Amino acid sequence: MAEDDFSPDTGDGRSADSDRITVEDRYVIDATRRLPDLAGCPAYAVKDALSAQATLVALAPPAFQPARAEASQMARVRSPHLLAAHAVDEASGSIWIICDAPNGAPLSQNTGWSESALLERVIQPIAAVLHAYNAAGITHRAIRPDNVFDPGGRAPVKLGPGLAAPPAFLQPGQFEPLSSLLCSPAARGAGTIADDVFSLGALSVWLLGGGSGLQSPTHPDTNIEERILRGSFDVLAGHLSLSPEVAGLLAAMLADDPDARPAPADLLNVSERKAFTARKQVSADAPIRVGSAQVRTTRALAWHGARNPIALANLVRRGVIERWLTHELGLTAVAARMTAIGKELTMTEDAAPSPSVLMEIIAVLDPSLPLHWQGEWFWIDAIGMIATASLMSGGVQAGPEFPRLILEAAQAGGLLRFAQATSITGQNIAAQTVHAALHNGRVERVADIGRLTYLLNPGQSCLSPDCAGKRLSAAWALLQWLNGEFTPTTSGTRGLLDRQMTAFLLARGDRSGLIEQFGNESGDGYLPWLKDLALLAQMQSRYQTGPLLGVARKILPHLTPSLKLWRNRTTRTRRGEELAAAAESGDLARMAEVVVDPRSVAKDRSDWLVAQNEMRRLTQEQIALGKKLPDVSPTLRAEMLQVATALGALAAIGSLCLEVIS
Amino acid sequence: MTVAARMGHSMKWVHGLACGAALAWLPGYLLLAVVLFLPLIVAYFFDRSQNQALVRMMLPYEFAAAISPMYQLWLSEGSVDTALRLLTDPVVPITAWLSAGLGWFVLEAALLVAKLSKQYSFNKEKNEITRRLKEIADEWDHDPPPSEVGGAKSELGRR
Numbered sequence: 177m178a179e180d181d182f183s184p185d186t187g188d189g190r191s192a193d194s195d196r197i198t199v200e201d202r203y204v205i206d207a208t209r210r211l212p213d214l215a216g217c218p219a220y221a222v223k224d225a226l227s228a229q230a231t232l233v234a235l236a237p238p239a240f241q242p243a244r245a246e247a248s249q250m251a252r253v254r255s256p257h258l259l260a261a262h263a264v265d266e267a268s269g270s271i272w273i274i275c276d277a278p279n280g281a282p283l284s285q286n287t288g289w290s291e292s293a294l295l296e297r298v299i300q301p302i303a304a305v306l307h308a309y310n311a312a313g314i315t316h317r318a319i320r321p322d323n324v325f326d327p328g329g330r331a332p333v334k335l336g337p338g339l340a341a342p343p344a345f346l347q348p349g350q351f352e353p354l355s356s357l358l359c360s361p362a363a364r365g366a367g368t369i370a371d372d373v374f375s376l377g378a379l380s381v382w383l384l385g386g387g388s389g390l391q392s393p394t395h396p397d398t399n400i401e402e403r404i405l406r407g408s409f410d411v412l413a414g415h416l417s418l419s420p421e422v423a424g425l426l427a428a429m430l431a432d433d434p435d436a437r438p439a440p441a442d443l444l445n446v447s448e449r450k451a452f453t454a455r456k457q458v459s460a461d462a463p464i465r466v467g468s469a470q471v472r473t474t475r476a477l478a479w480h481g482a483r484n485p486i487a488l489a490n491l492v493r494r495g496v497i498e499r500w501l502t503h504e505l506g507l508t509a510v511a512a513r514m515t516a517i518g519k520e521l522t523m524t525e526d527a528a529p530s531p532s533v534l535m536e537i538i539a540v541l542d543p544s545l546p547l548h549w550q551g552e553w554f555w556i557d558a559i560g561m562i563a564t565a566s567l568m569s570g571g572v573q574a575g576p577e578f579p580r581l582i583l584e585a586a587q588a589g590g591l592l593r594f595a596q597a598t599s600i601t602g603q604n605i606a607a608q609t610v611h612a613a614l615h616n617g618r619v620e621r622v623a624d625i626g627r628l629t630y631l632l633n634p635g636q637s638c639l640s641p642d643c644a645g646k647r648l649s650a651a652w653a654l655l656q657w658l659n660g661e662f663t664p665t666t667s668g669t670r671g672l673l674d675r676q677m678t679a680f681l682l683a684r685g686d687r688s689g690l691i692e693q694f695g696n697e698s699g700d701g702y703l704p705w706l707k708d709l710a711l712l713a714q715m716q717s718r719y720q721t722g723p724l725l726g727v728a729r730k731i732l733p734h735l736t737p738s739l740k741l742w743r744n745r746t747t748r749t750r751r752g753e754e755l756a757a758a759a760e761s762g763d764l765a766r767m768a769e770v771v772v773d774p775r776s777v778a779k780d781r782s783d784w785l786v787a788q789n790e791m792r793r794l795t796q797e798q799i800a801l802g803k804k805l806p807d808v809s810p811t812l813r814a815e816m817l818q819v820a821t822a823l824g825a826l827a828a829i830g831s832l833c834l835e836v837i838s
Numbered sequence: 839m840t841v842a843a844r845m846g847h848s849m850k851w852v853h854g855l856a857c858g859a860a861l862a863w864l865p866g867y868l869l870l871a872v873v874l875f876l877p878l879i880v881a882y883f884f885d886r887s888q889n890q891a892l893v894r895m896m897l898p899y900e901f902a903a904a905i906s907p908m909y910q911l912w913l914s915e916g917s918v919d920t921a922l923r924l925l926t927d928p929v930v931p932i933t934a935w936l937s938a939g940l941g942w943f944v945l946e947a948a949l950l951v952a953k954l955s956k957q958y959s960f961n962k963e964k965n966e967i968t969r970r971l972k973e974i975a976d977e978w979d980h981d982p983p984p985s986e987v988g989g990a991k992s993e994l995g996r997r
Contacts, residue, residue: 743978745977746977784978790974791974795971801960801963802964808949808953812949814891816945820945821894824901827902828898830902
């Protein structure tokens with residue numbers, strides 16, 4: 177980053193150039209040439225300077241739909257059937273993902289598939305991709321018709337990138353397993369490779385069914401209930417006439433229990449002759465009644481219980497569920513856990529179980545379900561995206577109460593307890609990561625939840641309403657933008673930066689070891705403009721940006737009130753001049769030094785007290801002088817008498833001498 | 839009766855005797871002296887200052903004015919005629935009496951000068967205080983500062 181990039185004047189020159197962005201010295205992005213979206217992400221034309229034949233696209237993930245936190249790791253995954261990501265780069269200040277261009281039409285436009293073609297050209301190649309992902313320990317979570325491309329002929333399909341959008345965020349409901357469908361799109365998390373296998377199965381079913389009707393990512397409760405009661409395979413593929421082998425394969429892939437789904441490696445050589453048997457979930461002969469519903473499986477019990485916590489708690493307390501689990505389902509281990517929870521429940525007199533206990537009951541009943549907390553379902557690793565979604569205007573992707581619930585769950589230790597109860601791997605690490613972020617970011621209030629968005633996703637760009645459209649994901653890029661085109665709004669409660677900009681800069685600074693600064697934001701000490709100045713000064717020296725003239729000029733007029741801390745007018749004038757000089761040279765650190773100088777203020781204060789005392793004393797003296805009329809004291813009178821007598825004596829001697837002479 | 843009072847009595851008695859003797863042997867001198875020193879004699883009775891300070895102060899002035907006529911009277915061997923002639927010359931008694939007044943005037947003038955000088959230094963002091971007060975008032979704000987740290991804190995608390 178060149179230092180002169182930061183002067184506002186050259187900022188304009190740069191914007192003319194900013195239509196052409198060079199990434200990794202070889203990919204030249206033309207930001208004026210918009211291409212059709214790829215994987216739900218805006219795409220632009222890009223040329224590879226080293227290879228004229230390469231057909232590439234540049235993906236620009238929007239601020240509120242950021243790239244995956246593990247995007248760089250995902251970009252390293254290579255498979256012949258995957259549109260490879262060649263670079264994930266933010267050297268231009270915003271995240272750009274350079275990716276192979278699709279080699280054909282998306283499957284959403286090509287829906288006539290035979291079973292054998294599907295097995296060979298869709299399931300096998302995508303299974304190979306998933307195998308590579310599985311080996312890398314990550315998930316794709318964007319397997320849906322518009323992200324799989326068919327080159328035509330007998331060539332296998334290619335899977336589009338999964339790193340350009342939050343996991344499962346744009347997935348239509350029918351391509352998601354129950355464990356993900358229960359959550360709002362932002363709360364789905366990265367899931368497991370079994371979720372990708374489900375999506376692949378769902379894609380296959382959709383293609384065999386003629387590709388009609390894509391559901392929306394947000395899913396109504398009635399659809400979920402139907403899938404819980406009948407099982408996903410029945411709901412999604414029940415109406416299709418399939419060969420027994422393919423039906424067995426798809427039933428296994430669409431199993432609601434993630435452990436029952438085949439691994440990607442099992443699907444690599446899948447054919448019509450390879451048989452899969454789907455494990456059916458254990459179902460009770462005698463149903464149990466929760467509220468008005470009758471349920472036969474633990475999953476259905478968990479789902480209805482979450483909607484009717486008092487009834488569920490009653491059943492647990494009375495030991496009904498324990499007996500039902502033992503006698504009807506033979507789940508003695510689960511029954512034993514339920515007994516322990518039942519004892520815990522009998523100790524409290526409340527009819528409704530605490531959110532923590534309810535969460536535990538549900539996690540024990542079906543360990544593959546997401547964390548349930550006061551009516552919201554979410555995965556721990558999705559908390560960063562939930563925080564992002566909660567900042568979205570309108571907030572449709574996450575309920576307004578979601579941030580509060582997350583904070584409550586974390587503070588009550590719910591995340592760690594869930595991580596121990598769930599059968600889904602990775603939740604423990606995710607819970608620890610979230611706790612570390614909560615601690616590092618000093619997130620103690622619901623209003624601070626927004627900080628998690630930056631702390632948990634290093635590629636998250638600044639979400640301030642002023643600059644969200646600019647996709648500024650590097651701290652220096654935000655500084656540059658603040659220095660250039662940004663015009664601050666006049667508001668009593670904010671300074672130059674709003675809450676999002678501050679959180680963004682602090683989180684980026686946190687990664688660079690400026691951790692202790694988080695305390696400042698929540699507030700002890702100075703006026704908003706001063707705090708912003710202090711933070712920006714640190715950022716200026718941290719990123720060695722050189723003079724920030726634009727920022728200095730924008731802040732300067734608002735610092736005048738803080739100079740009033742000095743009561744000495746001469747000092748104030750001198751400080752004002754020094755401040756103006758520092759601003760003129762764009763030196764924010766110097767400006768901060770001039771304005772924030774507690775020692776000088778303390779000295780000024782003590783000098784002021786001395787001056788006030790002197791003034792009081794002088795005023796008293798003045799009053800005393802005013803009262804006292806000048807009077808001739810007796811001593812003075814006596815002295816004057818002596819003087820007059822002496823003069824008389826002189827006159828007498830003079831007269832005598834005169835007489836003697838004459 | 840104190841020793842001083844007894845001494846005063848005896849002194850008065852001596853004064854009386856001296857006056858009588860002077861009247862008998864030096865009538866011219868006495869006459870001239872009485873007339874010329876008349877203001878002193880009057881002042882002697884009306885002077886309320888301690889130890890007749892006013893009279894003592896005026897005495898040298900009177901004396902200075904009386905030397906010349908006394909010398910003339912001495913040259914004419916103290917004759918009453920010369921004394922009368924001197925007394926009838928208006929310049930002589932008027933000069934003597936004015937010189938007594940001059941003594942009083944010198945005192946008053948000295949007092950006035952003292953008073954004025956005192957007043958001057960007084961005013962100087964007053965002006966000095968006023969100047970310093972103005973200097974402090976110009977240099978310092980008097981109201982408590984508006985954005986004291988506490989105020990900033992509460993502002994931040996709301997953020």
